Amino acid sequence: MRPPLTRRNFIGRAATAGAGLALGLPGAAAAEKSPASVVKQAVGDWPLSDQRDAEALLQVLQSGHWGRTSGGARVKEFEAAFAQRMHAKYCVATSSGTTALLAAFGALNLGPGDEVILPPYTFVATFNAITNSYALPVFADTDAASFQVDPARMAAAITPATKLLLPVHIAGSPADLDAISALAKARGLALVEDACQAPLAEWRGQPVGTAGLGGCFSFQASKNLTCGEGGAILTNDETFANLCYDFHTPTGGKKSVSSGRGANYRLTEFQAALLLAQLTRLEAQAKTRDANAAYLSELLHQIPGTVPAALAAGCTRSAWHLYMFRYDATKFAGLTRAKFLQALAQEGVAASSGYTSLNVSPHVKALATNRHYLRIYGSAAMAAWVERNHCPVNDRLVEEAVWFAQTKLLAARSEMDRIASVIAGVQKRAGDLARS
Numbered sequence: 001m002r003p004p005l006t007r008r009n010f011i012g013r014a015a016t017a018g019a020g021l022a023l024g025l026p027g028a029a030a031a032e033k034s035p036a037s038v039v040k041q042a043v044g045d046w047p048l049s050d051q052r053d054a055e056a057l058l059q060v061l062q063s064g065h066w067g068r069t070s071g072g073a074r075v076k077e078f079e080a081a082f083a084q085r086m087h088a089k090y091c092v093a094t095s096s097g098t099t100a101l102l103a104a105f106g107a108l109n110l111g112p113g114d115e116v117i118l119p120p121y122t123f124v125a126t127f128n129a130i131t132n133s134y135a136l137p138v139f140a141d142t143d144a145a146s147f148q149v150d151p152a153r154m155a156a157a158i159t160p161a162t163k164l165l166l167p168v169h170i171a172g173s174p175a176d177l178d179a180i181s182a183l184a185k186a187r188g189l190a191l192v193e194d195a196c197q198a199p200l201a202e203w204r205g206q207p208v209g210t211a212g213l214g215g216c217f218s219f220q221a222s223k224n225l226t227c228g229e230g231g232a233i234l235t236n237d238e239t240f241a242n243l244c245y246d247f248h249t250p251t252g253g254k255k256s257v258s259s260g261r262g263a264n265y266r267l268t269e270f271q272a273a274l275l276l277a278q279l280t281r282l283e284a285q286a287k288t289r290d291a292n293a294a295y296l297s298e299l300l301h302q303i304p305g306t307v308p309a310a311l312a313a314g315c316t317r318s319a320w321h322l323y324m325f326r327y328d329a330t331k332f333a334g335l336t337r338a339k340f341l342q343a344l345a346q347e348g349v350a351a352s353s354g355y356t357s358l359n360v361s362p363h364v365k366a367l368a369t370n371r372h373y374l375r376i377y378g379s380a381a382m383a384a385w386v387e388r389n390h391c392p393v394n395d396r397l398v399e400e401a402v403w404f405a406q407t408k409l410l411a412a413r414s415e416m417d418r419i420a421s422v423i424a425g426v427q428k429r430a431g432d433l434a435r436s
């Protein structure tokens, strides 16, 4: 059987069909066309591009200004456009979502001895950004209905060493920002949103990213807004914006009083030009995803055993980076999730089982014996840390979750009908399939 599809590779596989058909790069089949030529793309392909993207890239190429430190204006233009679209005062563009998180943590001068509370239902990069700062990641369990972090579990994980609350808007749907902001205020903690999957998501009408100190976004290749690799920090706090700026470009900054630390996390002019072009189609794509996701949820609610992830009460818009639901095998004659996914795939409905249990993964557990961590925190604290990371709700959720990629939600409405009818058909045959 094929290994389960991860978020990235199951979007990637759909997109490979169009690989080499995008821009006319030297050596590619399209090399004889003009560099600005673009080729037809099919439904499900990702990323999408057209003449606007090609021309934007060519302009940067010919300008000779390829970086923000060599006189380019595109990065600044993108920062202004993204901040305006997301109703934030400041934006610092970065080379990835990970480096957006690292710059935000650098601005907070996060370091050894500091604890950061994060959900286990996230991409490993959220965890890695914390350990890159030698801070201690502490997992707070998930709310099964929404797949988002449970604010009550965040509150329970706070200790005197806690410095930062780091909720993740997983799948592009906002975590409960009312409860988490109130918690941060009440306990005097910084709040940074990992909004890497969530451009255009809204909480009570306000785009995500500014509920606390700031929010971090990713423009990696699978994301709804992409330039291959890229990221951004949004904030309404001028001091924090300056600190992030200087951390991400230590030689070109000097807007703030530095903590003495920093790195080069700059976005290039090519990436910014591509993002500006991609931004022109983001809202139309988001509207299609909104409508299809709402319709698909109506259909799946009618099928016993497929329970769409609930949106938190204050969520006024999801970015729908993923469409997630819980699969209950008992309503499918005991058909395992793996066989369910196989049956869907056989009928052309690609789906993934999503994340595995990050909090108990070998990668995460290795931290307990990492020599730097043992020196910083001590062996008793690291042994206790393993015990602190139990997340029983999440353990169960990772066994039940099913995901569709955001590209599925860009299809015609009739495709949502087809998905639902394929699932209903599998349910009818579930007894036979379970025995086969």
Ligand SMILES: Cc1ncc(COP(=O)(O)O)c(C=O)c1O
Binding pocket: 096, 097, 098, 099, 122, 123, 125, 126, 168, 194, 196, 197, 217, 218, 219, 220, 229, 230, 231
């Ligand atoms: C929730 C989350 N956090 C962080 C990241 C890291 O972003 P990047 O891959 O751009 O470094 C991602 C990207 O996949 C993500 O999904």
